[in-house]
Amino acid sequence: xxxTKRPSKPVIFVHCAGRLGRAIxxxxxxxxxEFGFIECSPxxxxxxxxxxxxxxxxxxxxxxxxxxxxxxxHLSRILIVVPKIFVTExxxxxxxxKQFWLxxxxxxxxxxxxxxxxxxxxxxxxxxxxxxxxAAVIRDGKLLSNVTVAQFFHSKYxxxxxELASRAHQKLIVPxxxxxxxxxGVRKQQLDAVxxxxxxxxxxxxxxxxxxxxxxxxxxGVPFVGVNHMEAHVLSNLIEGPKPSFPFVNLTVSGGHTQLxxxxxxxxxxxxxxxGLAGKxxxxxxxxxxxxxxxxxxxxxVAKMLGxxxxxxxxxxxxxxxxxxxxxxxPRPYLAENSLEFSFSGLKTSVLYYLRKTGFDKxxxxxxxxxxxxxxxxxAVVDVLMHKLLLAATKFGVRDIAVAGGVAANSxxxxxxxxxxxxxxxxxxxxKFEYCTDNGAMIAMVGYMxxxxxxxxxxxxxxxxxxxxx
Ligand code: KG4
Ligand code: ZN
Numbered sequence: 287x288x289x290t291k292r293p294s295k296p297v298i299f300v301h302c303a304g305r306l307g308r309a310i311x312x313x314x315x316x317x318x319x320e321f322g323f324i325e326c327s328p329x330x331x332x333x334x335x336x337x338x339x340x341x342x343x344x345x346x347x348x349x350x351x352x353x354x355x356x357x358x359x360h361l362s363r364i365l366i367v368v369p370k371i372f373v374t375e376x377x378x379x380x381x382x383x384k385q386f387w388l389x390x391x392x393x394x395x396x397x398x399x400x401x402x403x404x405x406x407x408x409x410x411x412x413x414x415x416x417x418x419x420x421a422a423v424i425r426d427g428k429l430l431s432n433v434t435v436a437q438f439f440h441s442k443y444x445x446x447x448x449e450l451a452s453r454a455h456q457k458l459i460v461p462x463x464x465x466x467x468x469x470x471g472v473r474k475q476q477l478d479a480v481x482x483x484x485x486x487x488x489x490x491x492x493x494x495x496x497x498x499x500x501x502x503x504x505x506x507g508v509p510f511v512g513v514n515h516m517e518a519h520v521l522s523n524l525i526e527g528p529k530p531s532f533p534f535v536n537l538t539v540s541g542g543h544t545q546l547x548x549x550x551x552x553x554x555x556x557x558x559x560x561x562g563l564a565g566k567x568x569x570x571x572x573x574x575x576x577x578x579x580x581x582x583x584x585x586x587x588v589a590k591m592l593g594x595x596x597x598x599x600x601x602x603x604x605x606x607x608x609x610x611x612x613x614x615x616x617p618r619p620y621l622a623e624n625s626l627e628f629s630f631s632g633l634k635t636s637v638l639y640y641l642r643k644t645g646f647d648k649x650x651x652x653x654x655x656x657x658x659x660x661x662x663x664x665x666a667v668v669d670v671l672m673h674k675l676l677l678a679a680t681k682f683g684v685r686d687i688a689v690a691g692g693v694a695a696n697s698x699x700x701x702x703x704x705x706x707x708x709x710x711x712x713x714x715x716x717x718k719f720e721y722c723t724d725n726g727a728m729i730a731m732v733g734y735m736x737x738x739x740x741x742x743x744x745x746x747x748x749x750x751x752x753x754x755x756x
Pocket of ligand 1 (some may be wrong): 371539540541542543563581582583585596598599600601620691692693694695696697723724
């Protein structure tokens, strides 16, 4: 039989080889029978596949990898021979007949691990937690597209205006998602899941991407996966290129967070209280975080004091390249010996006091002086970030260290960390620039990993502006 349209329910196609045990290649025509099955793995959702009986206990599973309407055409690849599938009496009674019902108790089909090995998944990821609207498509772990629009208009206000950010996301979300799909060469109907950020961040901004993602998943009839923004930053080092091995220490340094995390092997999935499955993909242990300002926030505030625009990080980075990092000896807030906590508010205040003491006037300041102050401030931040990351690596005996988040784009931090890690025999991982700042690729990647684990979210998942990593 042939399907004229994609099934609206999970469907299994069963082919009976007449007498069991007969080689499939002897069959001239594929005969199929369709039935729905329930309580399967979330990964099986809307999949077309065939089960061919080889013998009493052996079946071949063929997957329609393109999920297209004509299973005959695409059921070409034999993926697995599964011994000992559990069958019911229906099956025995069906033996010898042309078609038979296969048991609904196929335990294997309920196992996410089974689907994980079997399926190619195409996931759309949506990021709108702050002032970047971004969407990306990942297929089978490979990034196909990542489209980001940064809302630069906030610079004239000296910081992100939440209401304006949310309205801009509203305008941008459709074209950005469209472009991500077009660039990836993927049609909406080919998506196997939609992932979107659900926190932490600005509530109005999160709500745009989250509502859009959930609606799209509902409309397409595919699973929805809610993604924690902090988890996505931590795992941005797994998007492309050489990847750290477990366990590794990650330093997430963004506009809202400065956090040292020990990342370890995947944990088992857990059931969420909202009725969906919202487990964690990996084990995270927070080793230290900022007690006040985040590193990116300090960059932005100091840039404002110097009158060099928003976001401040990239500007300070650029100016510092021509400045003298020893021009002012700003304090290094290492805190107590061996501490892995951070504090940047004192450093920011000492920049303010220095500017006041020297009568700094941002309207008239010499560009050389601005560059020297920027370089001196940046040197203090980089010293602290490096010290704590390397200390954490030593304390926890890991060989692989990673940096993620907007501040990971800082050229001085990258340069000095590369040198120091080489000297200490550590392996350093920093994502490409476009995956350092907020991006859909990291959301799609976490969505993909969760789907592989069979972890999906309920459509009742709500925005959580203060969502924590653990
Ligand atoms: O991760 P992100 O895009 O957004 C948040 O989740 O916060 O990080 C934005 C932060 C801003 O504070 C920005 O100033 C900082 O990252 N940033 C930089 C650089 N590029 C962006 N900080 C230092 N150097 C840079 N090159
Ligand atoms: Zn971020």
